[in-house]
Amino acid sequence: MERQIYLENKAWQEALELMMGRLAYTCFPENEKVDVRKALNRVTGETVRANRSSPHYPASAMDGYAIRAKDTFGISEREPRWLKWESEAIQVDTGDPLPADMDTVVMLEEVLEQGEQGILLQNSVVPWDNVRSVGEDIVEGEVLLPVNHRIRPQDQGALIAAGVLEVTVRRKPRVGILPTGDEIRSPGTPLEVGDIVDSNSTVLTSLVEEWGGVGTIWPITADRPEKLENALLEMAESQDILVFIAGSSQGRDDYTSRIIDKYGAVYLHGVAIKPGKPVILGEVHGKPAIGIPGYPVSAFITAQLFLEPWVKYLLGFIKKTPLTLDVVVTKKVFSSLGSEEFVRVKVGKVGERWIATPLNRGAGVTMSLVRADGILRVPRLQEGYHEGETVPVELLRPVEELGETLVCIGSHDLAIDILSSYLKARGKNESIASAHVGSLGGILALRKGEAHFAGIHLLDPETGDYNRSYLERLLPGRDIVLMNLVYRTQGLMVAKGNPLNLTKLEDLARSGIRFINRQGGSGTRVLLDYLLNQKGISKEDILGYEREEFTHLNVAVGVASGSADVGLGIQSAAQSLGLDFVPIGEERYDLAIPAEYLEDLKMQALISIVHNDAFKEEVLSLGGYDVRDMGKFIR
Amino acid sequence: MERQIYLENKAWQEALELMMGRLAYTCFPENEKVDVRKALNRVTGETVRANRSSPHYPASAMDGYAIRAKDTFGISEREPRWLKWESEAIQVDTGDPLPADMDTVVMLEEVLEQGEQGILLQNSVVPWDNVRSVGEDIVEGEVLLPVNHRIRPQDQGALIAAGVLEVTVRRKPRVGILPTGDEIRSPGTPLEVGDIVDSNSTVLTSLVEEWGGVGTIWPITADRPEKLENALLEMAESQDILVFIAGSSQGRDDYTSRIIDKYGAVYLHGVAIKPGKPVILGEVHGKPAIGIPGYPVSAFITAQLFLEPWVKYLLGFIKKTPLTLDVVVTKKVFSSLGSEEFVRVKVGKVGERWIATPLNRGAGVTMSLVRADGILRVPRLQEGYHEGETVPVELLRPVEELGETLVCIGSHDLAIDILSSYLKARGKNESIASAHVGSLGGILALRKGEAHFAGIHLLDPETGDYNRSYLERLLPGRDIVLMNLVYRTQGLMVAKGNPLNLTKLEDLARSGIRFINRQGGSGTRVLLDYLLNQKGISKEDILGYEREEFTHLNVAVGVASGSADVGLGIQSAAQSLGLDFVPIGEERYDLAIPAEYLEDLKMQALISIVHNDAFKEEVLSLGGYDVRDMGKFIR
Incomplete structure (x- = not known):
C-alpha cells in the first residue's frame, strides 16, 4: 500500500523530519x-x-533659537551680528518643531547676548545643526x-x-485536541472506581498556548471507531494540527493508527522512548495528526517532542534546543538499553556543586512533573549514568531560581511544607525543594553533599536520646548543627471511629489486622522496631509488616482507603485524612544543618521563619505538635 | 510639610525600597x-x-491476575496450587482497578500454568505487590x-x-496608564507638525501584560491641572498602580509631581539616569504612583526599573536580575560622570568572541530598542568603557538566538534587508543584524573581528576598479572573499517632477541648491568626491556638503521632506520615497567575507539565498539594480 509509511525502526527525529518535509506546503495557515x-x-x-x-517633522534637538544658517554667513568674533526676533530668530525648546523657513538651531550657550531686538551671534553656523531631521x-x-x-x-x-x-x-496554529477512552471523565465529574479524570487535554491546551497556538478541546470520545472517525473528520475541517490522546489502557493506540491510516498516512507508530512509547505520527487530509499516549507524564514529554515542533513550525520557527546545565547525578540512574529515557530530576546547588536527584519514574506520577526542575535524557544505547557522573540536564526552571532553592532531604513532616510556604511568601524567589527518603536517607544526603539540611527523628535505643548519636556515627568529624523544629506525637492511625478497637501496639499482632509500614531507615520504622523489641512482639506476627510506604500521608491514605487497618505515624497526618489516632509517644524532630550552610542567606531566612510566632501557631493548628523548643539549637 | 519626602540626592534603588516598604500593606490586591x-x-x-x-482506587500496575495474598500462603515449588477463576483469580491489565476483595497482582510470567479452572502458582505472594495503591x-x-x-x-x-x-x-495587578500632553495623539490620528503619536501607552500595556498585570490606557489628557487631577482620582478608584506618562517637553513632570503631592506623597523626583531623568515615585491614596518620562526609550527603560518591580511585587515576586552575558565592547563608550547610563547594544558572536556594538543613544530613537540585543549599564561614577573591555550586558534576547545571528557591518543597501528577510523566512532562527556605518567602517569592523561580513562599494580612483584594492591595503594578509551582490545605479535624488531641473553633477554647485551628503568613509561619498574631482567642482561651492546622513534612505527623506533639494544615492532609495532620480553611473556592491566564516552554516545559508532566483527577482523589483554577477566570487 503506497500510503503505508511505517518507520518503526527509524529514529523518531527522522520520522518527524520526513513528516515535516511532506506536509510543509499543504498545512501552512494563511x-x-x-x-x-x-x-x-x-x-x-x-x-x-x-x-x-x-520624526515626521524637523524638530529642535536643543533648547535655543531657530535661525537660518545663511543669515549667519560672514559673522565672526570680530564681526558679531544681531538676528532679529521673529524674522531671523525664534526661541525653541527641545522637541519643538523647527519653524518654517528656519534651517538650524543655535544653543542658548552659543548666544553672546540677547535683547529686545534679537540675539547677538559671534559665529556662523551650518544648516541642520542641532536639529532632529525628518526620519532620524x-x-x-x-x-x-x-x-x-x-x-x-x-x-x-x-x-x-x-x-x-x-x-x-x-495566524495562531489551531490544535484540535481529542481525548479518547471509555474510562476518561471531564474534570469536575464525580469519579467511580476505574474512572480517570482528563487532565491531559488541559495540559496540552496550555502547552500549545505557551508555544503560540490555540488549543481546542473536543468532547471526550468513547473507544468506538465510528465515533473516533467522526471526531477526527470534524477536527480536520477547522484545525491545523490534529491531536488524539489515547486512554491509558493497552492497545488503544492501534485504533487511532488505523483511523489515521484510513484517511491519510501513518509515518511512525511506536517510539523507543520512555515514558511515551505508543506515539503515532501521521497525516489526515494533508494536516499533521499526532497520537499522544494517555499517561500524564508520557503525554507531557511526547507533546514537547512531537507537537511543539509543529506548532513552532507553523509559526515560522524551529523549536529551540532547551537550555541545559551540567549537573552531578547523586545516584546511579539505570535505564534499559534500546529506549531513550527522559528522567525527571530535581536540581539544586549545594555548596559549589549543581546536583540532580532523579524523581519517581512512573508514567502516571503527575507530581514528578510538578517537582521536576529538569529532564535528564539517557540515550537509547546507554544503560544509564554512574553516581557522581556529570551530565547535561534540560532545565524546566530558570537557573537563577534553582540557585535560590534550599534542598531538604530526609524525613517527611507537614511542618516542612508550611516552612516552605512561609519562605515562598517572603516573595524573594527563595524556596525549599524537599525529598522524602526518611531520616537515615537524609543523613546520607548530607554526607554526600546533596542537601542543605535534613529533617530527622532517629531514636537511639541505647540512650533514649534523638539524632545526635546518629550524626556522630554517620558523619564523624562533620560540624552539624541540630535545630529543633517540633516534638510530635506518634501513634496508631486507624479508621474513623476505630471500628476494630485498636488501642495499643500489641493489637498490631492481632489475627487479621492489616498493618501498613514505613520504609527501612525512616525514623518511624526505627521507632516501631524499638517498640516491638521492647514489648517482645515478633515482626512475623504482624500482617503487612513488609508493605512499605515512604511518607506518613501515604500510610494514612492506605488506612483511609481501607486497604489497611492501621499504621504507625504522626497525628497531623491522621488528622489530615480524617482518621482516628491513638497516641503512643512523643518524639523529637530536628533539622540537621551542616555548619557551613548557616551563613547562607536562604538558610538565615529559614531560621528566622522558625522563630516566627505566626509560623508556630500554624504548625500547632495541624494537631499533635509541641513547639516548646522550636528553633532551639541542640547539643 | 510631613508628606514631603523628596530624596533627590539618594540612589533610586533606595527610594524604590522606601516606597515599597511604606506601601506594601496598603496596596495589596485581594x-x-x-x-x-x-x-x-x-x-x-x-x-x-x-x-x-x-490514583483514587487501587489499580493493577502490571498485566496479570488479581488474587488475595492469603490464598497463596503455603504455596511453594514443591506444593503448587490452583487458584479458581472469579472467586480466587481475575485477569487484569495494567491500569485496571483491583477487583474488590483482591489485594495483590501476580504477573503473567509468574504463573506456572493457566487452564479452565484457574491459574497454577508455585510461590506465595505478599499483599499489595504490583498494585498502584491509592495516593501513590x-x-x-x-x-x-x-x-x-x-x-x-x-x-x-x-x-x-x-x-x-x-x-x-x-488578582492581576491593575495598572492605570495615563498619557498626558497637549501634543500627544492616539495612534491612527493624522499627525500635524508638532504632534506626537502615543506609542508609549501601548508599550507600557504590553510590558505590564508580560509581567503578569493588566494595563488599562486612560484617554490622553491635556496639560491642565484640573484634568490631570480628575484622571488621577478616577484611576485611583479602580487601579492598583497609577502611571503618568509625561509628554516630551520640558518641565511637564513638575505638574505631575505637584498633583501627586497634593493627594499623597512624592518620594523621588528626578533620577540620575540616562535616558530617563524626570522619573517620579510617589503614592496617591496608598497606591503607588509613578511618573514615566515621555521619550520612548526613557519610558521603556524607566518602566523596567520602576514599574516592573511593583507589578511583580503585587504578584508575590521580586523582579529577577536580568541575565547577563560578558561581551567585548567594540568601541569606546563615553558616559558622563554622575549619571547611570543605559546604553542599547547589538550583541553578536563573531568567531569565538561575543561582541557588543553601541546603538544610537537618543532617547527618542525607538528603533534602537527594536535593534538592541541588550543593555549595557554604565555606573554613575564611571566615565564609560574602553574599547576592547569585557563588560556584562543585560540581555534582551535569548543567548541561543544571538548565536544564530550573522553580523553585517558596512554600507547600507536595501538588498541586505531582503537578504535578511529571506534568511528569517527559512524558519531556522538564523538572522542578520546589520549596522550601517559605510563601506570603510565595514572594512574596519572586519579588521577588528566585529562582523561576519561587510557590504562595500568602494571605487578605487586610480584603477576604476572596486573594493579589492581597499581590502589589500586595509586588511593586508587577511584572506577575504568578495562575493558580488548587485550592480546598482547611483544618481541624483530630486523632488518628484524635478522642479529645479537638476540633471547633472555640475548642478550641485548651482547657487541656492541645497545638497544633502553622506558621511565620510561611505562608498557614496568616495564616489562623490571622485566625480567632483574629475569634473573640477569645488566642495566649497556646494551648499550642504557638510550635512551628513548615514544611509541612502536618510538622504532620500531629506529631499522628500523638502529640507534639501538633492542628494547622491541609489535608485531604489529614491524610488522608495517617491523621488525622481537622475542616473549618474553604475557601481559594484560586494559582500566582503573573511574566508574563515565561509564554512559557518549561517553563512552557507546566506550564500544559497544569494543564488536563489526568487531573491534575485525581488531585488530587481526595487529598481536600479543589475544582478548579472549576483553570487559570483570576485578576484
Missing part, C-alpha cells in the same frame, strides 16, 4: 492582519515597513521588522511611531 | 478564585492542597503547590488529577 496594539507576541507573516518617517529614527519605507519575528512591546512602539496600525501576522 | 483550566501563568495566592488522592501519586490533603507559584501546564494537570477545580490566585 496569514491574518491584526491591530498593532493587540499584536504582542504574534509573529510577523511578512516584512514590515514604515508607513511614515519619524525611522524613514518611510524602511524595514522595521523581518518576517518570522515575534513582536515585543518595543516593536509595537516602533510600529506605532512609523504609522503602522495593522500588521500581517501568522 | 486574591481571587479561578477555574484551574484558566489558571495558566496565574500566581497562587495560598498553598494549594489536594482534594482527593490519585497524590495523597488527599498533600501540598501540591506553594504560595507565590506561577502555575505551569504540568501544575494544572496535577491540580485536576487531585480534584482541585478552583484555585486561589493573586
Whole structure:
C-alpha cells in the first residue's frame, strides 16, 4: 500500500523530519492582519515597513533659537551680528518643531547676548545643526521588522511611531485536541472506581498556548471507531494540527493508527522512548495528526517532542534546543538499553556543586512533573549514568531560581511544607525543594553533599536520646548543627471511629489486622522496631509488616482507603485524612544543618521563619505538635 | 510639610525600597478564585492542597491476575496450587482497578500454568505487590503547590488529577496608564507638525501584560491641572498602580509631581539616569504612583526599573536580575560622570568572541530598542568603557538566538534587508543584524573581528576598479572573499517632477541648491568626491556638503521632506520615497567575507539565498539594480 509509511525502526527525529518535509506546503495557515496594539507576541507573516518617517517633522534637538544658517554667513568674533526676533530668530525648546523657513538651531550657550531686538551671534553656523531631521529614527519605507519575528512591546512602539496600525501576522496554529477512552471523565465529574479524570487535554491546551497556538478541546470520545472517525473528520475541517490522546489502557493506540491510516498516512507508530512509547505520527487530509499516549507524564514529554515542533513550525520557527546545565547525578540512574529515557530530576546547588536527584519514574506520577526542575535524557544505547557522573540536564526552571532553592532531604513532616510556604511568601524567589527518603536517607544526603539540611527523628535505643548519636556515627568529624523544629506525637492511625478497637501496639499482632509500614531507615520504622523489641512482639506476627510506604500521608491514605487497618505515624497526618489516632509517644524532630550552610542567606531566612510566632501557631493548628523548643539549637 | 519626602540626592534603588516598604500593606490586591483550566501563568495566592488522592482506587500496575495474598500462603515449588477463576483469580491489565476483595497482582510470567479452572502458582505472594495503591501519586490533603507559584501546564494537570477545580490566585495587578500632553495623539490620528503619536501607552500595556498585570490606557489628557487631577482620582478608584506618562517637553513632570503631592506623597523626583531623568515615585491614596518620562526609550527603560518591580511585587515576586552575558565592547563608550547610563547594544558572536556594538543613544530613537540585543549599564561614577573591555550586558534576547545571528557591518543597501528577510523566512532562527556605518567602517569592523561580513562599494580612483584594492591595503594578509551582490545605479535624488531641473553633477554647485551628503568613509561619498574631482567642482561651492546622513534612505527623506533639494544615492532609495532620480553611473556592491566564516552554516545559508532566483527577482523589483554577477566570487 503506497500510503503505508511505517518507520518503526527509524529514529523518531527522522520520522518527524520526513513528516515535516511532506506536509510543509499543504498545512501552512494563511496569514491574518491584526491591530498593532493587540499584536504582542504574534509573529510577523511578512516584512514590515514604515508607513511614515519619524520624526515626521524637523524638530529642535536643543533648547535655543531657530535661525537660518545663511543669515549667519560672514559673522565672526570680530564681526558679531544681531538676528532679529521673529524674522531671523525664534526661541525653541527641545522637541519643538523647527519653524518654517528656519534651517538650524543655535544653543542658548552659543548666544553672546540677547535683547529686545534679537540675539547677538559671534559665529556662523551650518544648516541642520542641532536639529532632529525628518526620519532620524525611522524613514518611510524602511524595514522595521523581518518576517518570522515575534513582536515585543518595543516593536509595537516602533510600529506605532512609523504609522503602522495593522500588521500581517501568522495566524495562531489551531490544535484540535481529542481525548479518547471509555474510562476518561471531564474534570469536575464525580469519579467511580476505574474512572480517570482528563487532565491531559488541559495540559496540552496550555502547552500549545505557551508555544503560540490555540488549543481546542473536543468532547471526550468513547473507544468506538465510528465515533473516533467522526471526531477526527470534524477536527480536520477547522484545525491545523490534529491531536488524539489515547486512554491509558493497552492497545488503544492501534485504533487511532488505523483511523489515521484510513484517511491519510501513518509515518511512525511506536517510539523507543520512555515514558511515551505508543506515539503515532501521521497525516489526515494533508494536516499533521499526532497520537499522544494517555499517561500524564508520557503525554507531557511526547507533546514537547512531537507537537511543539509543529506548532513552532507553523509559526515560522524551529523549536529551540532547551537550555541545559551540567549537573552531578547523586545516584546511579539505570535505564534499559534500546529506549531513550527522559528522567525527571530535581536540581539544586549545594555548596559549589549543581546536583540532580532523579524523581519517581512512573508514567502516571503527575507530581514528578510538578517537582521536576529538569529532564535528564539517557540515550537509547546507554544503560544509564554512574553516581557522581556529570551530565547535561534540560532545565524546566530558570537557573537563577534553582540557585535560590534550599534542598531538604530526609524525613517527611507537614511542618516542612508550611516552612516552605512561609519562605515562598517572603516573595524573594527563595524556596525549599524537599525529598522524602526518611531520616537515615537524609543523613546520607548530607554526607554526600546533596542537601542543605535534613529533617530527622532517629531514636537511639541505647540512650533514649534523638539524632545526635546518629550524626556522630554517620558523619564523624562533620560540624552539624541540630535545630529543633517540633516534638510530635506518634501513634496508631486507624479508621474513623476505630471500628476494630485498636488501642495499643500489641493489637498490631492481632489475627487479621492489616498493618501498613514505613520504609527501612525512616525514623518511624526505627521507632516501631524499638517498640516491638521492647514489648517482645515478633515482626512475623504482624500482617503487612513488609508493605512499605515512604511518607506518613501515604500510610494514612492506605488506612483511609481501607486497604489497611492501621499504621504507625504522626497525628497531623491522621488528622489530615480524617482518621482516628491513638497516641503512643512523643518524639523529637530536628533539622540537621551542616555548619557551613548557616551563613547562607536562604538558610538565615529559614531560621528566622522558625522563630516566627505566626509560623508556630500554624504548625500547632495541624494537631499533635509541641513547639516548646522550636528553633532551639541542640547539643 | 510631613508628606514631603523628596530624596533627590539618594540612589533610586533606595527610594524604590522606601516606597515599597511604606506601601506594601496598603496596596495589596485581594486574591481571587479561578477555574484551574484558566489558571495558566496565574500566581497562587495560598498553598494549594489536594482534594482527593490519585490514583483514587487501587489499580493493577502490571498485566496479570488479581488474587488475595492469603490464598497463596503455603504455596511453594514443591506444593503448587490452583487458584479458581472469579472467586480466587481475575485477569487484569495494567491500569485496571483491583477487583474488590483482591489485594495483590501476580504477573503473567509468574504463573506456572493457566487452564479452565484457574491459574497454577508455585510461590506465595505478599499483599499489595504490583498494585498502584491509592495516593501513590497524590495523597488527599498533600501540598501540591506553594504560595507565590506561577502555575505551569504540568501544575494544572496535577491540580485536576487531585480534584482541585478552583484555585486561589493573586488578582492581576491593575495598572492605570495615563498619557498626558497637549501634543500627544492616539495612534491612527493624522499627525500635524508638532504632534506626537502615543506609542508609549501601548508599550507600557504590553510590558505590564508580560509581567503578569493588566494595563488599562486612560484617554490622553491635556496639560491642565484640573484634568490631570480628575484622571488621577478616577484611576485611583479602580487601579492598583497609577502611571503618568509625561509628554516630551520640558518641565511637564513638575505638574505631575505637584498633583501627586497634593493627594499623597512624592518620594523621588528626578533620577540620575540616562535616558530617563524626570522619573517620579510617589503614592496617591496608598497606591503607588509613578511618573514615566515621555521619550520612548526613557519610558521603556524607566518602566523596567520602576514599574516592573511593583507589578511583580503585587504578584508575590521580586523582579529577577536580568541575565547577563560578558561581551567585548567594540568601541569606546563615553558616559558622563554622575549619571547611570543605559546604553542599547547589538550583541553578536563573531568567531569565538561575543561582541557588543553601541546603538544610537537618543532617547527618542525607538528603533534602537527594536535593534538592541541588550543593555549595557554604565555606573554613575564611571566615565564609560574602553574599547576592547569585557563588560556584562543585560540581555534582551535569548543567548541561543544571538548565536544564530550573522553580523553585517558596512554600507547600507536595501538588498541586505531582503537578504535578511529571506534568511528569517527559512524558519531556522538564523538572522542578520546589520549596522550601517559605510563601506570603510565595514572594512574596519572586519579588521577588528566585529562582523561576519561587510557590504562595500568602494571605487578605487586610480584603477576604476572596486573594493579589492581597499581590502589589500586595509586588511593586508587577511584572506577575504568578495562575493558580488548587485550592480546598482547611483544618481541624483530630486523632488518628484524635478522642479529645479537638476540633471547633472555640475548642478550641485548651482547657487541656492541645497545638497544633502553622506558621511565620510561611505562608498557614496568616495564616489562623490571622485566625480567632483574629475569634473573640477569645488566642495566649497556646494551648499550642504557638510550635512551628513548615514544611509541612502536618510538622504532620500531629506529631499522628500523638502529640507534639501538633492542628494547622491541609489535608485531604489529614491524610488522608495517617491523621488525622481537622475542616473549618474553604475557601481559594484560586494559582500566582503573573511574566508574563515565561509564554512559557518549561517553563512552557507546566506550564500544559497544569494543564488536563489526568487531573491534575485525581488531585488530587481526595487529598481536600479543589475544582478548579472549576483553570487559570483570576485578576484
